[in-house]
Amino acid sequence: MELKAMDQTQLLSKMAIGDGHGESSPYFDGWKAYDENPFHLTDNPNGVIQMGLAENQLTSDLVEDWILNNPEASICTPEGINGFRAIANFQDYHGLAEFINAVAKFMARTRGNRITFDPDRIVMSGGATGAHEVTAFCLADPGEAFLVPIPYYPGFDRDLRWRTGVQLVPVMCNSSNNFMLTKEALEDAYEKAEKDNIRVKGLLITNPSNPLGTIMDRKTLRTVVSFINEKRIHLVCDEIYAATVFSHPGFISIAEILEEETDIECDRNLVHIVYSLSKDMGFPGFRVGIIYSYNDAVVNCARKMSSFGLVSTQTQYLLASMLNDDEFVERFLAESAKRLAQRFRVFTGGLAKVGIKCLQSNAGLFVWMDLRHLLKKPTFDSEMELWKVIIHEVKINVSPGSSFHCTEPGWFRVCYANMDDMAVQIALQRIRTFVLQNKEVVVSNKKHCWHSNLRLSLKTRRFDDIMMSPHSPLPQSPLVKATN
Amino acid sequence: MRLLSTKATCNSHGQDSSYFLGWQEYEKNPYDEIHNPKGIIQMGLAENQLSFDLLESWLAKNPDVAGFKRDGKSIFRELALFQDYHGLPSFKKALVDFMAEIRGNKVTFDPDHIVLTAGATSANETLMFCLADQGEAFLLPTPYYPGFDRDLKWRTGAEIVPIQCTSSNNFQITETALKQAYEEARKRNLRVKGVLVTNPSNPLGTTMSRSELNLLVDFIKEKTDMHLISDEIYSGTVFSSPGFVSVMEILKERNDTDGIGNRVHVVYSLSKDLGLPGFRVGAIYSENDTVVAAATKMSSFGLVSSQTQYLLSAMLGDKKFTRNYIVENQKRLKRRQRMMVSGLQKAGISCLESNAGLFCWVDMRHLLHSNTFEAEMELWKKIVYQVGLNISPGSSCHCTEPGWFRVCFANMSEETLTLAMKRLKNFVVESTCTQRSALFNGTSKRKSLTKWVFRLSSRDHREQEER
Numbered sequence: 001m002e003l004k005a006m007d008q009t010q011l012l013s014k015m016a017i018g019d020g021h022g023e024s025s026p027y028f029d030g031w032k033a034y035d036e037n038p039f040h041l042t043d044n045p046n047g048v049i050q051m052g053l054a055e056n057q058l059t060s061d062l063v064e065d066w067i068l069n070n071p072e073a074s075i076c077t078p079e080g081i082n083g084f085r086a087i088a089n090f091q092d093y094h095g096l097a098e099f100i101n102a103v104a105k106f107m108a109r110t111r112g113n114r115i116t117f118d119p120d121r122i123v124m125s126g127g128a129t130g131a132h133e134v135t136a137f138c139l140a141d142p143g144e145a146f147l148v149p150i151p152y153y154p155g156f157d158r159d160l161r162w163r164t165g166v167q168l169v170p171v172m173c174n175s176s177n178n179f180m181l182t183k184e185a186l187e188d189a190y191e192k193a194e195k196d197n198i199r200v201k202g203l204l205i206t207n208p209s210n211p212l213g214t215i216m217d218r219k220t221l222r223t224v225v226s227f228i229n230e231k232r233i234h235l236v237c238d239e240i241y242a243a244t245v246f247s248h249p250g251f252i253s254i255a256e257i258l259e260e261e262t263d264i265e266c267d268r269n270l271v272h273i274v275y276s277l278s279k280d281m282g283f284p285g286f287r288v289g290i291i292y293s294y295n296d297a298v299v300n301c302a303r304k305m306s307s308f309g310l311v312s313t314q315t316q317y318l319l320a321s322m323l324n325d326d327e328f329v330e331r332f333l334a335e336s337a338k339r340l341a342q343r344f345r346v347f348t349g350g351l352a353k354v355g356i357k358c359l360q361s362n363a364g365l366f367v368w369m370d371l372r373h374l375l376k377k378p379t380f381d382s383e384m385e386l387w388k389v390i391i392h393e394v395k396i397n398v399s400p401g402s403s404f405h406c407t408e409p410g411w412f413r414v415c416y417a418n419m420d421d422m423a424v425q426i427a428l429q430r431i432r433t434f435v436l437q438n439k440e441v442v443v444s445n446k447k448h449c450w451h452s453n454l455r456l457s458l459k460t461r462r463f464d465d466i467m468m469s470p471h472s473p474l475p476q477s478p479l480v481k482a483t484n
Numbered sequence: 485m486r487l488l489s490t491k492a493t494c495n496s497h498g499q500d501s502s503y504f505l506g507w508q509e510y511e512k513n514p515y516d517e518i519h520n521p522k523g524i525i526q527m528g529l530a531e532n533q534l535s536f537d538l539l540e541s542w543l544a545k546n547p548d549v550a551g552f553k554r555d556g557k558s559i560f561r562e563l564a565l566f567q568d569y570h571g572l573p574s575f576k577k578a579l580v581d582f583m584a585e586i587r588g589n590k591v592t593f594d595p596d597h598i599v600l601t602a603g604a605t606s607a608n609e610t611l612m613f614c615l616a617d618q619g620e621a622f623l624l625p626t627p628y629y630p631g632f633d634r635d636l637k638w639r640t641g642a643e644i645v646p647i648q649c650t651s652s653n654n655f656q657i658t659e660t661a662l663k664q665a666y667e668e669a670r671k672r673n674l675r676v677k678g679v680l681v682t683n684p685s686n687p688l689g690t691t692m693s694r695s696e697l698n699l700l701v702d703f704i705k706e707k708t709d710m711h712l713i714s715d716e717i718y719s720g721t722v723f724s725s726p727g728f729v730s731v732m733e734i735l736k737e738r739n740d741t742d743g744i745g746n747r748v749h750v751v752y753s754l755s756k757d758l759g760l761p762g763f764r765v766g767a768i769y770s771e772n773d774t775v776v777a778a779a780t781k782m783s784s785f786g787l788v789s790s791q792t793q794y795l796l797s798a799m800l801g802d803k804k805f806t807r808n809y810i811v812e813n814q815k816r817l818k819r820r821q822r823m824m825v826s827g828l829q830k831a832g833i834s835c836l837e838s839n840a841g842l843f844c845w846v847d848m849r850h851l852l853h854s855n856t857f858e859a860e861m862e863l864w865k866k867i868v869y870q871v872g873l874n875i876s877p878g879s880s881c882h883c884t885e886p887g888w889f890r891v892c893f894a895n896m897s898e899e900t901l902t903l904a905m906k907r908l909k910n911f912v913v914e915s916t917c918t919q920r921s922a923l924f925n926g927t928s929k930r931k932s933l934t935k936w937v938f939r940l941s942s943r944d945h946r947e948q949e950e951r
């Protein structure tokens with residue numbers, strides 16, 4: 001029903017009418033382009049390849065096999081139906097004990113069993129999305145702020161701010177030191193907030209980082225802990241990508257810092273972890289978010305708030321069974337890391353061959369790609385221009401650094417774990433073609449000697465041989481269409 | 485500096501209310517037929533446990549769904565990755581069809597106007613976020629579901645102003661009460677953004693009459709920025725006449741000539757009708773595109789698990805099943821309610837005549853020492869601790885008259901219900917004896933007690949004969 005804009009302003013809340021949902025950001029424009037013309041190997045081979053979605057599709061087969069072999073884990077199968085009514089009826093926000101215990105165990109295992117987690121401190125939420133919002137509701141009042149190192153996941157703008165009224169204050173990180181978080185940057189951000197009369201209630205870090213794909217080293221984590229303790233502010237660690245670490249150095253959880261770094265003072269009441277199974281296990285559709293807090297009052301409050309986003313007991317029951325299968329979990333984590341490493345090598349290798357570098361990383365489902373050399377000018381306008389070309393001409397949806405609030409133009413987050421091998425090759429091919437076309441244009445513009453032209457085309461043919469060689473495995477599996 | 489937020493340290497979550505305290509007591513000492521026969525019987529939980537066998541038999545006949553399969557092919561991957569807040573189209577279609585069926589197909593719903601949420605809890609909160617700014621108010625008829633204090637007010641900062649309903653007219657909403665509530669809000673400088681009703685009512689167990697519904701629609705029609713939210717979570721539990729009339733039906737009848745279709749919103753859930761509260765399936769239905777758009781984005785904070793959406797899309801898509809389920813479920817609820825009502829009668833207790841819900845609104849005013857809420861609390865504690873029944877005191881539902889209690893009947897076996905009624909009767913008989921001896925010892929209030937004692941004593945004789 002059509003209504004005048006004026007009417008809606010009076011009729012609905014400011015929240016409903018405003019832009020706080022953040023979906024006007026360019027982050028979503030790429031998705032729209034993909035939605036309108038999605039790549040499909042056979043049905044739409046010239047469509048847009050989705051590389052803007054940080055999903056882990058590399059291990060679905062392992063989970064699928066497990067489910068097929070464990071029918072009793074489902075309350076709908078003949079083997080499991082005896083549990084149906086009790087499970088369907090259970091709405092206690094403490095969650096199914098076997099589920100909560102299994103999650104605690106899984107969290108420990110993804111951290112190499114170097115620490116343990118107390119199931120009583122685990123609170124469910126509607127995905128990490130829900131977890132972040134609940135945490136913000138518990139720790140900060142409207143107008144108060146969280147410090148967040150940039151670049152950061154665009155969803156935070158909505159999750160932490162929209163309905164809570166909380167603000168985000170950026171902590172500057174840049175390529176000069178590989179975007180590592182420094183004490184100076186933290187202090188600067190805190191001071192700036194103070195000057196602007198903004199009360200800082202906490203610091204939010206994502207480790208492993210989205211979009212960087214890097215992990216925080218021990219020194220940085222220690223710095224962070226000292227900083228928040230000194231300022232008496234909360235530390236929220238989003239460890240949603242914990243099990244996507246596929247090579248050295250290993251992942252260090254904030255939980256480990258609390259246990260091991262006993263020389264630095266830290267009030268545990270200030271530390272909270274946000275987690276989810278969406279990335280590590282690859283089932284975002286099941287909406288399993290977790291808040292783990294060392295602060296009893298926060299656990300209690302978050303638990304009450306979890307009423308607004310509990311995990312379906314059908315899912316709790318299934319996952320309790322799955323995560324309690326020690327043999328499966330061990331095999332899964334090892335295989336997942338292996339496949340992520342392999343995919344990472346193939347993708348970054350392919351990029352390197354056309355002179356595209358990425359930030360050195362060892363985690364996540366994406367790379368932080370450096371396309372600064374392809375920008376006409378080192379400006380965000382140029383970045384947008386390049387991005388539009390990538391979407392509409394190269395036909396790949398990637399995420400521009402500006403959507404992550406990066407201060408340097410030219411960086412792009414590119415996801416590689418949400419497609420099969422064939423799609424990766426096709427994506428690399430398209431990138432190669434684009435880069436070489438670009439180079440040729442640049443070369444002809446610069447009026448170089450014809451020698452270099454020849455050299456360029458020779459290079460191309462050799463690249464073709466490598467990419468399409470008969471021994472490289474290119475399975476004819478149908479692509480799973482990402483449905484976001 | 486204060487470490488946590490105001491929301492974390494206040495008690496607007498409402499969990500200090502007796503509604504929740506009763507639950508806690510139950511949890512400490514839960515009744516079990518074999519292991520704890522003297523434990524507290526849970527009658528404070530509005531759950532529908534009467535029709536699980538129907539769901540189970542459907543599942544047995546539809547193994548594909550359980551194995552994440554569609555037409556024999558595995559769709560696990562698709563479901564595992566599906567996090568689109570627009571929801572599974574097949575599920576939304578099946579859900580709106582089910583909603584229409586419950587309403588005798590007198591109205592239809594457009595799947596594009598449905599927003600899926602994690603239970604009605606989330607649906608109600610989300611609607612508040614969309615319709616009211618902090619400090620604005622909604623009018624709610626009392627008595628109302630205690631959870632609303634948390635769902636509508638806690639994180640939204642919205643206010644609730646009660647529309648006082650009384651037993652004088654079976655707690656129906658009157659124009660006077662509505663206007664008084666509105667005035668009260670104005671006196672408190674609160675901008676009223678609408679009215680929220682639960683129809684069928686929790687805790688009354690009654691369906692709203694056509695005249696009440698028209699009264700509400702007329703009321704919001706006059707005020708251009710007011711909304712009407714109808715929480716129809718119990719719509720499938722209507723088991724006798726008068727039947728259920730949804731606000732959507734009223735709008736259809738009025739041809740929405742008032743142009744208020746974009747200010748009326750329905751909340752639904754499968755927790756009560758299907759007895760699946762664990763699955764967290766809630767929905768907002770609105771013809772207002774902006775509300776749908778905003779609520780859809782907000783649903784990110786509490787989406788329905790894709791495997792649950794898939795399961796239910798298949799189940800609710802089976803029209804033969806849903807037709808049969810709706811009828812059979814209502815039959816069983818009716819039978820169970822009758823059991824409770826007659827059990828209460830035997831204890832000399834009456835309740836509000838009801839035709840829906842999973843509970844009765846029980847009148848225990850005659851068992852109060854005095855017509856006060858203190859007396860109600862005293863009675864409630866006796867019933868929880870001595871009688872061993874967790875029931876919900878009317879004060880927790882913001883009832884203005886002491887002595888009413890919500891007692892649930894659909895979350896236990898017939899044997900347990902029978903036991904509960906027996907315990908209650910024994911308690912009443914004992915109380916009567918105590919009262920009568922107190923009377924002989926010359927306590928005051930003789931006049932008001934006489935009639936009551938007389939009524940009970942004649943009943944006593946009858947009971948002795950029955951035994």
